[in-house]
Amino acid sequence: MSAVRCIIGPMETSPRRDVATRLGGYQELPSRPWFLAPPLRVESAPHGEVLTMYTIQSRDAYETLANDGVLVGDSMLGWPEFQEAYAWMLRQMARRLPGAPSAGLLWLWPTATRKQLLAVAKQARGSVLMTVRVERKRVLLSEFLDWHTVLNRSLHVPEFPGESDEEWEARWNELDESFTARAEPYRELPMRELRPEDVVRAVRIR
Numbered sequence: 001m002s003a004v005r006c007i008i009g010p011m012e013t014s015p016r017r018d019v020a021t022r023l024g025g026y027q028e029l030p031s032r033p034w035f036l037a038p039p040l041r042v043e044s045a046p047h048g049e050v051l052t053m054y055t056i057q058s059r060d061a062y063e064t065l066a067n068d069g070v071l072v073g074d075s076m077l078g079w080p081e082f083q084e085a086y087a088w089m090l091r092q093m094a095r096r097l098p099g100a101p102s103a104g105l106l107w108l109w110p111t112a113t114r115k116q117l118l119a120v121a122k123q124a125r126g127s128v129l130m131t132v133r134v135e136r137k138r139v140l141l142s143e144f145l146d147w148h149t150v151l152n153r154s155l156h157v158p159e160f161p162g163e164s165d166e167e168w169e170a171r172w173n174e175l176d177e178s179f180t181a182r183a184e185p186y187r188e189l190p191m192r193e194l195r196p197e198d199v200v201r202a203v204r205i206r
Contacts, residue, residue, distance in 0.1 A: 023066040026059050037129045038117035046110040049111065049136050053108035054129065056120055062128040073104030087152045093140045100138075108132065109143065155179050 027169040043052040057071070065071040069109060075086040093100045109116070121129055156170045 001154050025066060026063055027126070029062075033124055034121040035118060037121045039131060042112060042114045042117065044111045044113075047140060050133055050138060051110050051136055052131065052133050053110045053139075054112055054117055054131055055106065055108040056124045056127050056129050058127050062130070071106065072107040075104040077104070082151055088150055089140075089142070089147070090109070092142075096140055097138070100140075108134075108139075111141075 038054075042054070045052065049066070057065075061071055073088065075083065085087055089105060090102060093105070094102065117129070146156060146158075148154075155176050157168070157175055159168050162173075
């Protein structure tokens with residue numbers, strides 16, 4: 001099982017700051033091929049008061065950060081099929097991080113390896129790989145694989161200490177088969193289909 005963690009980091013809205021001396025424009029950034037983009041030494045210390053993390057952002061996102069002095073996530077830019085999962089994660093953030101922005105999420109890695117960053121960078125040419133340091137109180141840590149059970153609406157089966165991947169997979173399959181059998185009557189709720197005879201009124205909205 002991968003030990004990579006995903007991070008959701010709220011960037012607090014603040015008045016515009018002069019960040020020209022801290023962040024140059026996109027064209028001013030050093031340009032590196034994907035296999036040289038990650039730092040040679042990747043820090044991994046997710047339990048400190050200040051976290052060193054890594055994030056890949058689009059050119060537009062980087063320029064927003066450089067020009068406006070703040071970057072706030074926008075969940076609506078995510079895939080439509082994941083909006084329910086994003087909303088769930090935002091609720092978790094609101095419970096644990098009072099005052100966090102409610103608009104969206106910014107994703108970073110606090111425990112990535114250089115090999116993992118290379119795999120992502122290879123698919124992100126033209127984007128910006130940033131190393132950031134953020135106070136722990138601004139961050140909601142979540143386990144990478146556990147988060148994907150929310151995204152995929154699958155059964156969450158935590159790994160036991162000392163359990164091998166093969167043992168976990170066998171246990172997951174057994175539990176999933178039982179869960180799927182019990183959930184089958186509700187799988188298509190709230191409705192499987194809608195028929196013309198079901199409609200009692202319809203208007204065209206201008």
